[in-house]
Amino acid sequence: MAENVRRYGIGYALEQKKEKSFIRISLINLAKEKGIDLIKIDTGKPLIEQGPFDCVLHKLYGDDWKRQLAEYKAKNPSVVIIDSPEAIERLHNRISMLQVVSELNIAQSKRETFGIPEQIVFYDVETLRDHSSWEGLKFPVVAKPLVADGSAKSHKMSLVYNHHGLSNLKPPIVLQEFVNHGGVIFKVYVVGEYVKCVKRKSLPDVSEDKLENLGGLLTFSQISNLASNERIDDKYYKKMHLDDCEMPPQKFITDIARGLREAMKLNLFNFDLIRDTRFGNRYLVIDINYFPGYAKMPSYETVLRDFFWDVVTKREVNRAKNSDAERGLDLTDFTCSGEGERKLMENTGSETV
Numbered sequence: 001m002a003e004n005v006r007r008y009g010i011g012y013a014l015e016q017k018k019e020k021s022f023i024r025i026s027l028i029n030l031a032k033e034k035g036i037d038l039i040k041i042d043t044g045k046p047l048i049e050q051g052p053f054d055c056v057l058h059k060l061y062g063d064d065w066k067r068q069l070a071e072y073k074a075k076n077p078s079v080v081i082i083d084s085p086e087a088i089e090r091l092h093n094r095i096s097m098l099q100v101v102s103e104l105n106i107a108q109s110k111r112e113t114f115g116i117p118e119q120i121v122f123y124d125v126e127t128l129r130d131h132s133s134w135e136g137l138k139f140p141v142v143a144k145p146l147v148a149d150g151s152a153k154s155h156k157m158s159l160v161y162n163h164h165g166l167s168n169l170k171p172p173i174v175l176q177e178f179v180n181h182g183g184v185i186f187k188v189y190v191v192g193e194y195v196k197c198v199k200r201k202s203l204p205d206v207s208e209d210k211l212e213n214l215g216g217l218l219t220f221s222q223i224s225n226l227a228s229n230e231r232i233d234d235k236y237y238k239k240m241h242l243d244d245c246e247m248p249p250q251k252f253i254t255d256i257a258r259g260l261r262e263a264m265k266l267n268l269f270n271f272d273l274i275r276d277t278r279f280g281n282r283y284l285v286i287d288i289n290y291f292p293g294y295a296k297m298p299s300y301e302t303v304l305r306d307f308f309w310d311v312v313t314k315r316e317v318n319r320a321k322n323s324d325a326e327r328g329l330d331l332t333d334f335t336c337s338g339e340g341e342r343k344l345m346e347n348t349g350s351e352t353v
């Protein structure tokens with residue numbers, strides 16, 4: 001009987017802009033067909049008074065929101081919070097964000113290798129002005145605000161050609177070696193187990209001989225989101241031919257994505273990857289974003305619908321396991337498959353679904 005079919009509720013708490021781009025009617029309807037209701041959380045009211053939810057999906061920050069999630073989890077221990085604020089916070093700092101890449105324990109193949117660009121963080125103007133502190137730095141560099149909190153300011157970057165450009169920068173700032181990469185970045189979207197790599201345009205290469213004649217710096221913001229006919233600067237920008245650019249091998253990408261997912265305990269993120277033109281098979285992770293613009297990913301609705309299904313049904317299995325365990329039954333034959341085993345984390349319970 002239709003009325004007896006179990007329905008699942010996923011509460012979402014997103015900024016208005018995010019809600020508009022992500023919670024599309026096509027996604028709502030596809031989830032609904034599968035028995036999953038996407039329910040808007042009223043952030044004007046206490047979370048604890050809302051629901052019940054099988055899962056809470058969120059991209060909101062601040063101590064009050066963190067406290068509300070913890071309170072909700074304490075009262076509803078079986079709810080799945082996607083993802084834990086503590087795990088997300090690592091991505092709000094451009095140093096801790098990339099540290100995780102260096103710590104990945106993946107057997108690197110002989111063909112393709114990966115890492116991060118050289119970078120130095122400056123916390124104050126005095127150190128930035130002190131020539132000895134950036135002596136080893138090779139220009140050009142990309143100056144990135146240390147904080148990556150989603151504000152417009154946190155996306156404001158500068159391509160700095162020489163030391164004259166440094167005087168305009170405001171710490172705390174990360175100076176990262178600019179690596180020529182053929183003007184194309186690879187954006188790797190991760191949704192739980194699912195991994196999808198797409199190509200986007202990026203900054204054009206900078207040649208050594210031109211470096212001398214260029215001004216101090218060039219500022220830009222969210223270059224990969226510019227429409228293909230937009231130009232950051234007519235003088236430097238050439239139209240990129242994304243179709244001509246070869247994709248990195250899928251297995252290589254998937255291995256990095258899975259490694260990052262495990263290490264960060266996050267389910268929803270993407271990372272920006274560039275291919276160093278000096279080597280051709282050397283890749284660098286330059287940015288990791290929590291809950292990115294999935295609506296730009298092909299077939300995002302089905303991918304997300306399937307992910308939601310995995311989350312809520314594995315939660316069902318887990319709940320059954322827990323209540324059977326409470327009754328003292330033997331559960332050895334009733335387990336989720338490998339990846340499906342959820343590892344409960346401390347506090348608000350970040351889970352690898």
Ligand SMILES: O=P(O)(O)O[C@@H]1[C@@H](OP(=O)(O)O)[C@H](OP(=O)(O)O)[C@H](O)[C@H](OP(=O)(O)O)[C@H]1OP(=O)(O)O
Binds near residue numbers: 021225270287
């Ligand atoms: O808005 P969109 O769809 O361009 O998505 C942004 C992402 O674009 P991408 O999917 O990587 O092309 C964007 O990625 P980039 O940092 O531009 O690489 C961020 O994830 C951004 O979130 P935040 O401002 O850092 O909190 C994302 O913004 P929010 O949608 O979370 O506001």
Ligand SMILES: Nc1ncnc2c1ncn2[C@@H]1O[C@H](COP(=O)(O)OP(=O)(O)O)[C@@H](O)[C@H]1O
Binds near residue numbers: 154180222
């Ligand atoms: N080390 C780098 N070398 C070359 N290009 C870079 C480097 N870092 C960033 N970029 C370019 O600048 C863009 C924005 O930098 P990113 O770190 O991704 O910031 P955001 O969080 O605003 O997306 C990238 O998409 C890429 O085009």
Ligand SMILES: [Mg+2]
Binds near residue numbers: 272287
């Ligand atoms: Mg980026």
Ligand SMILES: [Mg+2]
Binds near residue numbers: 148287288
């Ligand atoms: Mg980013």
